[in-house]
Amino acid sequence: MSSGSERTTVRTYIPAYQKEQWQAHAEELDMSQSEFVRTMVQAGRSGFEPAASETTESDAAESESEEPRSPDATPGGNGLKDRVQNILADGDYYEWDDLVAELTDGIEERLEEALQELQSNNKVQYSGRHGGYVRDE
Known part of the structure; x- marks a missing residue:
């Protein structure tokens, strides 16, 4: 296993709409997209930790790495x-x-802000005739 400070690239493929959602959420959290994805993956992983008896040497090295886990990781x-x-x-x-x-x-205020931003970026539109919001493609 590599040292904790060495970095490498990870590549994945997701639908374009999901990337847009991740970018928007990262911006809301004032995070880079890389930082956001890394944090979310680490948060998800914490729900799948091996039992203490199954901890490996690489797990121990990872827990001592420079990058702490997200404090609000709650899978x-x-x-x-x-x-x-x-x-x-x-x-x-x-x-x-x-x-x-x-x-x-606060969810109503956050939803309103998100919808206003999405509408101003032409990602979502409201239709009074249809009585709701829809993605603007």
Whole structure:
């Protein structure tokens, strides 16, 4: 295995619309596309770690590398579980709708901003006649 500081290229093929989505998400997070993809892959991998007894020498070397894992890596919905527990930590009872509201706080504003940006970039258009949004191809 190579040293932790040596870099190499990884190439994959995805649909154009997915690349556009990744680019937009990377921009929202103020990340380069490479940094975004690397972080998302690492986040996904953390849900597939071998058991401690199955850890290999290369796994140990990787964990000591310079690049830390994303602190919010939450594959399999663990992040949602953590957020629910944090909300309920105050000891109050929350109804279903209250929990949904807490978990989706700010999503409407983020969605509106995303749609405005997509419309201004001619990626999405709204049709009053059809009552909704559609990709502008």
